[in-house]
Amino acid sequence: MTAPVLFIGGMDSSGGAGLLRDCATAAEFGVLARVAVTAITAQTDRAVTAVQPVAPGVVSAQILAAGQIAAVKIGMLCTAPVVQAVAACLPNAPCILDPVLRSSSGHDLIDAAGADALLHQLLPNVDLLTPNLPELALLARLSGCAARHEAARVEGLFRLGCRAVLVKGGHAAFGKVCEDRLYLPGAPPTPFRAPRLKAALRGTGCQLASAIAAQIALGRSLEAAIGGAKQAVQRRFRAAVDQESLPSI
Numbered sequence: 303m304t305a306p307v308l309f310i311g312g313m314d315s316s317g318g319a320g321l322l323r324d325c326a327t328a329a330e331f332g333v334l335a336r337v338a339v340t341a342i343t344a345q346t347d348r349a350v351t352a353v354q355p356v357a358p359g360v361v362s363a364q365i366l367a368a369g370q371i372a373a374v375k376i377g378m379l380c381t382a383p384v385v386q387a388v389a390a391c392l393p394n395a396p397c398i399l400d401p402v403l404r405s406s407s408g409h410d411l412i413d414a415a416g417a418d419a420l421l422h423q424l425l426p427n428v429d430l431l432t433p434n435l436p437e438l439a440l441l442a443r444l445s446g447c448a449a450r451h452e453a454a455r456v457e458g459l460f461r462l463g464c465r466a467v468l469v470k471g472g473h474a475a476f477g478k479v480c481e482d483r484l485y486l487p488g489a490p491p492t493p494f495r496a497p498r499l500k501a502a503l504r505g506t507g508c509q510l511a512s513a514i515a516a517q518i519a520l521g522r523s524l525e526a527a528i529g530g531a532k533q534a535v536q537r538r539f540r541a542a543v544d545q546e547s548l549p550s551i
């Protein structure tokens with residue numbers, strides 16, 4: 303029996319993103335889930351109306367209670383004390399960090415000190431970071447990297463100790479294909495492509511990172527896990543496109 307995946311992140315009351323999305327993804331891949339809640343949020347698909355961080359000691363206690371873990375996926379961290387609590391008791395397992403900085407509705411989901419702690423205290427423990435293009439730009443700026451070129455920005459993150467970076471291309475303004483690129487130190491990036499589908503869908507970043515973590519737990523290689531995760535997100539996009547094209551009664 304595969305050990306569970308530990309999801310460390312926020313509760314999104316709307317269920318679109320966050321830990322509910324993570325757990326749904328684990329179930330899709332037939333993997334057990336443990337959670338450590340870092341923040342409680344009240345949200346609709348259009349706005350974040352309240353955020354309450356969880357006390358750092360309670361976050362650590364949840365992580366320690368999770369027991370033996372096959373992989374860890376981290377999402378919303380909210381504040382620097384929560385980042386520090388997570389960094390101090392991370393289980394010894396492959397760790398995927400989705401750097402949740404802001405909701406698609408435009409609300410900051412981590413404060414400035416938290417983002418700084420994420421870069422300098424958590425990143426050295428991360429096996430795979432999964433920023434989208436705006437997150438990569440923001441993390442580069444916060445880390446003092448003035449480069450505009452994607453590969454140079456990723457290089458800056460490697461210097462902070464991160465071991466692999468998957469840059470998600472969904473926010474690129476053009477093209478019929480959505481291309482994500484996996485960067486490993488000293489190698490050219492590996493592209494992962496999927497048709498670009500237009501649908502109002504939240505929690506795609508959470509789903510992608512969770513699906514990667516679930517498949518790593520199942521023993522798949524990083525490349526196979528990313529390919530399978532992109533297919534899972536694509537299935538949800540297709541279902542949303544079909545739903546949106548139904549005539550309203």
Ligand code: PLP
Nearest residue numbers: 312314319320378405406504505
């Ligand atoms: N709320 C929580 C708890 C999240 O973890 C995330 C993203 O990871 C969001 C909100 C933002 O999701 P979206 O960008 O789909 O609005």
